[in-house]
Amino acid sequence: MKIAVLSGKGGTGKTTVSINLAKILEISYVDCDVEEPNGFIFMNPKITSSFEVEVEYPVIDKNLCNLCSACVNVCEFSALASTGKEIVVFEKLCHDCGACKMVCKSNALTYQKRSIGKIESGVGNDITCMRGILDVGEPMAVPVIRTLLESLDNNPGLIDCPPGTSCNVVSALRFADAAILVTEPSAFGFHDLQMAVKLVQQYQMPYGIIINKDDNQNNMIKQFCKSDQIPLLGLIPYKMEAAKLYSNGRMLVEEESYQLLFQTIADKVKEVFSWN
């Protein structure tokens, strides 16, 4: 069982839910928000393994290139351009698809590797922790996310996703068996939640909603869960105590009241996802 934790809107509490639930469920924590992975601040694992993520990009042999521009025209991502005197490669825009080599009739094209990030793993809080890190300035997160998730074993885990509903989240969801959508009772949170629901519905997987910063009212998220018959997995109340623990880099489940709260959420997650 791999459970993706996503939200649509950023800052709703994906990491808070992921780390605390992983701890209570005693399953792996996988941070694939590779542009800003911050779960390790709380889990504080001792890193025992680390490897680079590499992608390929084209290199053009000027002696063989006849400037036909076939590679430029086939590239969907503008990673290649012609100045009329030479072909210029913009390696950061390359999606490593291989089309340019297929269309090059003069065999002028080869590929070289470059590193765009790394994967780290270790144990913290008695939990196996893994994360991907995208190098600063690199625009493409998907290869790092994919490498991270392909390296997972069959043990159950919580996948802490990036915000939004873009390619980065899609590539993480491909590896999930179920999804938890974390939201907050604000118009912005609700708007993005609906986008996240539409995304998750593309997959044949069970999913449910956790409301963080809950206002103890019959808010729009609760009404939405009811009208659309989406399981409400849990409520995390809006409290200064939670903010204080978080800002000190501490897990909420260190406090007994939160331990009980997350135990209740964990039970509900198991029930809704039919996971024993």
Place this chain on the structure above:
Amino acid sequence: MRIILSATGNTSESNLDTRFGRCEFFLLYDTESKEFETLVNSGMEAQGGAGIKAAGQIIESKADVVITGNLGPNAFELIERAGVKAYSCEVMPIKKALEQYQNQELREISAAGRAHHGNHGR
């Protein structure tokens, strides 16, 4: 000589567009025939690499000079390597921009501007 300008419309009365990669039109002016040719910017609809697409189009048009607001890093690299001269201009009608160029009142772009400056922060 052929001068190409990024523009918000397709006539010489249109304003210069200070965005390069995401402008709608390029107006190509031939100083000999004194005629304008309109090109639709292929970078406008690009998902990414708009500046590169637009610069490729400038190079293909055989322009000697490009007049725009700023050039991002990728577009600047291409334009420079192709030997096309680039000049920076404020928003004003295309006709006036050409006058300013001919009076040598425009500043040559000698370094790349910020990436995504014409992309409204998206």
